Amino acid sequence: MSFASSEEKSIPRECRFSFDSAAKEIPWKEMKPSVANVVWLFFGLFFCKFGVEAKMVENFEQPGKLGDSWMASEGMRLERVLVPVTVKHEGVDDNILQVDAVAGGYFATQPNFRRRRFHAATAVKFRAEAPNATAANPLVFEFQVYSTERRAWRWRKVTIDGPGWRTIELPTRFFRHSPSSHVKWEETRQLAFMFRNAGRLNVDMIELVDAPYGDFPAELLPKEIGRMAFGSKARIHRGKHFMIITDEPRLKPTLTFEALDHMKSLLMADFPGLRSPPRPPVLLIFSKEARYREFWGQLAEAFNSTGPRPESDGYSMLGISGSFFDPRQGSIRPVFAHESCHALMTHAVGLASEGDWLQEGLATYYQLRCGKQDLGPLAKRLIAERSLVPLGQLLNGKPIDVAQYAQAALFIDWIMAHPTRKARLLPAMRAMAKQGSTNFSSVSKAQFGADLATIQPIWLRWLQSR
Structure with missing residues (x-):
């Protein structure tokens, strides 16, 4: 459940404290200025290159109303309170945020909250306490980082199963994506806590742990993916447009890359704006x-x-596609092109591959085109078998059955058959990515000039003429 769908309200809380950002002074007065400058330059360059530090996001000490920086859904109670003097936990001091949460509720930063460089961080770190949590009744919530440009976010589940303060560190490269969306960290602006059950949560000192300069810390690197999949047997092959990671010695990557590059060339020719x-x-x-x-x-x-x-011979998840080697088909399996199309569209458009009509229709369409297969006989077979489902059912954005992949591909084929419709597909995909759903009904009228009830008979007549 997304916090974006909940009713928002401001939190009018007063606070009286100031934020002191002064650094501790280092007594270097006895050094000559030139020597001191050189030493400062050396350490500055060293830490820019290799240093890892935490950057404060929120410590609940800033002056002003709590509602100036935070908002919450209906039923949530947030208050800034003094931490008890008995608490001795690193990062917990002065004031903390006390949250009495309802199931399905959230609290989130206001749109004017200062943007943070989540993409440059190895982890998000905060201090938390759930005083009433137990192993039998833990407090469960999601830490979300979301885009303000579209209905999309990244998240990781947090479970607290006992009392006492703790430091929670969430590695950024292991954050999941919101349903139907693939979210680049560069898109993310704001943060939120979404509660799966009711309970009290105390929070203090939210930080970003920065990575050494030059790294890409917020995403899984190919070597990490390879190690997770194949251990020490992983072999990484880098092509012009794709990357293959495998443990299969019989695979000829050059042949596989040729097939994948051909698929991409067909797709990019159809979508010159992509x-x-x-x-x-x-x-x-x-x-x-x-x-x-x-x-x-x-x-x-x-x-x-x-x-x-x-159960299928190919699968895609989190923008990573995969299959297995079949010696009967060798290095050019049609499923390789199918799954790579999923990954390409996921990263290029921001729509996750979740078995919906758009992802499966596009992947099947380009798989068939790569194999130079005529879609006409496929259309005739589906009509003869009476296996077509209503477009309203096929295109609702939910996962479709494997048996419906061909029908989804034929709907893509109908769009591609007319220059005006074809030109509207990429804007339609971007509109669906913005709303976080591939439900075609939401874009059909604006992008294609008709609703599904009107399109259904037109599409059927076209299909019968194939």
Whole structure:
């Protein structure tokens, strides 16, 4: 559940304290100015290059009303209170935020809250206490960092199962994405706490732990993905547009890259306004089918979540695509292009691959085009088998059955068949990415000039003519 869908209200709380940001003075007066300057320059460069530090986001000591910086949903009670003198925990002093939360409630920073560089941090760190939590009745909430430009956020679940202050450190590269969305850290502006159950939470000193200069700390690096998937057997192959990580010695990456690059060239020609992702999407190719099927659940565990054991021969999750090597098909399996299309669109448009009509329709459409397959016979077969479902059911943004992938591809084909419709698909995808859903009904009239009730018979007549 997103805090963005809840009713917002300001929190009129008074506070009387000041923020002292003065650094401790270092007595270097006896050194000559030139020597001191050189030493300061050396240490400045060293720490810019290699230093790791925490940057304060909020310590609840700033003057003014609490509601100037924070907002909350209906039923939430927030108050700035003095910390008891008996509390001796690093980062907890003076004033803390006391929250009495309701299930499904949230509190979040106001839109004018100073933007923070979440993408440059290795972790988000804060101090928390749930005084009434127990192992049998823990307090569970999500720490969310969200975009103010669209309905999308990244999050990680936090469980506190006992009293006492603790320091909670959440690694940024293991934050999940909100439903239907893939969110770049550079998009994120604000933060929120979303509560899954009711309870009291005390919070103090929210910080970002910065990484050494030059790193990309907030995203999983290819070497980390390879280590998680294959251990020491991981082999990373870098192509022009994609990256393959595998443990299969029989794979010929050059042939695979040729097929993937061909798929991308077809897609980019259809969407000239689409920009390539800044980093190449990753395709995992497992030597063993069993390892491919068990990996995704293990990947989800790293994100403090659960994941499926896929039944299909290809799967995509968190912008990472994967399949396994089949010696009968060799290095050019159609499923490689299918899953890589998912990863490409996820990173380029910001829409996650969750088995919906758009992602599966596009991936199947370009998979078939890469194989130079005519979609006409496919249309005739679906009509003959009477296996078509109403477009309102197919295009509602929810996961579709594998048997409906072909129909989704044919709907994409109908859009591509007319220059005006084709030109409107990318704006429609961007509009869906902004709203965090691939429900076609929400964009059909604005982008294609008709609702689904009108489009349904037009599409059927076109399908019968294929």
